[in-house]
Amino acid sequence: MAWSDELKTRFQDRCLFSEPLAPYTTFRLGGRAESLVFPAGQEDWAWLLGFVRRRGLPLTVLGLGSNVIVSDSGLAGVTATTRGMNACAVSAGRVEAQAGAALDAVAARAVEAGLAGMEKLSGIPGTVGGALWINAGAFGQETYADLVSFTALDPEGRLVSRARGELRYGYRKVEDVAGLVFLSARWELRPGEPGRLREERGATLRARAEKQPLEYPSAGSVFKRPPGDFASRLIDSCGLKGLTVGRAQVSPKHAGFIVNLGGATARDVMTLVARVREAVLAKTGVRLELEQVPLGFSREAA
Ligand SMILES: Cc1cc2nc3c(=O)[nH]c(=O)nc-3n(C[C@H](O)[C@H](O)[C@H](O)COP(=O)(O)OP(=O)(O)OC[C@H]3O[C@@H](n4cnc5c(N)ncnc54)[C@H](O)[C@@H]3O)c2cc1C
Numbered sequence: 001m002a003w004s005d006e007l008k009t010r011f012q013d014r015c016l017f018s019e020p021l022a023p024y025t026t027f028r029l030g031g032r033a034e035s036l037v038f039p040a041g042q043e044d045w046a047w048l049l050g051f052v053r054r055r056g057l058p059l060t061v062l063g064l065g066s067n068v069i070v071s072d073s074g075l076a077g078v079t080a081t082t083r084g085m086n087a088c089a090v091s092a093g094r095v096e097a098q099a100g101a102a103l104d105a106v107a108a109r110a111v112e113a114g115l116a117g118m119e120k121l122s123g124i125p126g127t128v129g130g131a132l133w134i135n136a137g138a139f140g141q142e143t144y145a146d147l148v149s150f151t152a153l154d155p156e157g158r159l160v161s162r163a164r165g166e167l168r169y170g171y172r173k174v175e176d177v178a179g180l181v182f183l184s185a186r187w188e189l190r191p192g193e194p195g196r197l198r199e200e201r202g203a204t205l206r207a208r209a210e211k212q213p214l215e216y217p218s219a220g221s222v223f224k225r226p227p228g229d230f231a232s233r234l235i236d237s238c239g240l241k242g243l244t245v246g247r248a249q250v251s252p253k254h255a256g257f258i259v260n261l262g263g264a265t266a267r268d269v270m271t272l273v274a275r276v277r278e279a280v281l282a283k284t285g286v287r288l289e290l291e292q293v294p295l296g297f298s299r300e301a302a
Pocket of ligand 1: 026060061062063064065066067068082099100123124125126127128129130131132133134135136137138180181182183212214218219220221293
């Protein structure tokens with residue numbers, strides 16, 4: 001049986017072929033997924049990991065696609081999104097969420113339950129899985145700060161659980177998680193005053209809308225913060241705000257963002273990324289590190 005038939009047999013109407021990926025990313029660009037599936041839970045993922053291994057297919061995991069640049073030629077093999085797994089439960093100071101739950105929704109639930117520690121993660125437009133992958137954070141709060149543990153499948157489909165103490169993580173990085181598919185996370189939070197937490201969440205959302213070009217599609221900050229500085233400050237100091245390639249632009253509102261003006265290609269974005277890195281290196285000596293994840297670029301000269 002062809003691999004595509006086997007995949008379709010397993011996932012039925014949760015399996016699409018030649019599906020455009022732009023609607024599945026916040027950048028709203030990129031090519032098609034050769035196949036796109038929506039696993040509903042651990043069993044589906046375990047089957048899928050066995051399937052891609054047996055068939056020798058590449059597998060790409062997507063959350064809400066808010067930190068990725070998908071190449072114009074798309075993604076070969078199987079793309080799987082966690083969108084179908086978004087349960088979240090709060091009780092006795094504990095928050096437990098599936099990997100596909102929106103981080104902002106989890107932060108909102110914690111705030112409503114009067115639990116402090118996630119309110120400043122409000123407005124990050126990704127999933128719990130995407131946040132675990134990079135230790136997403138904002139305004140001094142981070143995904144791993146109050147995490148108790150996560151569960152995941154390893155590439156062989158075995159269920160693993162890692163407590164925070166076993167993990168090495170830092171600013172936008174987590175070690176030894178390559179190849180894992182995150183399934184769920186659990187946090188233990190401190191009691192807080194609900195009114196104050198609600199205010200913090202509101203202030204965080206307002207600060208984002210004020211500073212960030214949310215009126216355009218993007219994937220957030222393009223580069224990680226270099227030690228002791230800000231990528232946006234360096235880019236601005238090089239006079240690069242407004243620099244445009246095709247329909248991709250260094251945001252005039254926030255130099256750390258590249259925005260899609262409408263109809264941008266992944267090639268536009270990657271060319272702009274390269275120009276910004278070159279200019280910043282030449283003028284300041286700082287080598288900016290990409291925060292966003294380029295996907296599917298091995299098949300084309302990006
Ligand atoms: C407007 C805007 C503002 C943003 N602000 C912030 C911010 O303040 N702080 C911040 O940290 N980030 C920010 N981001 C970036 C982004 O939202 C985060 O990095 C988020 O954690 C990505 O989650 P995602 O579900 O969208 O991941 P995706 O973009 O779908 O994937 C990103 C990476 O995570 C991997 N991944 C996702 N889910 C899983 C899983 N279940 N198992 C294994 N791997 C997985 C993917 O394979 C990929 O490598 C912003 C983005 C935008 C568009």
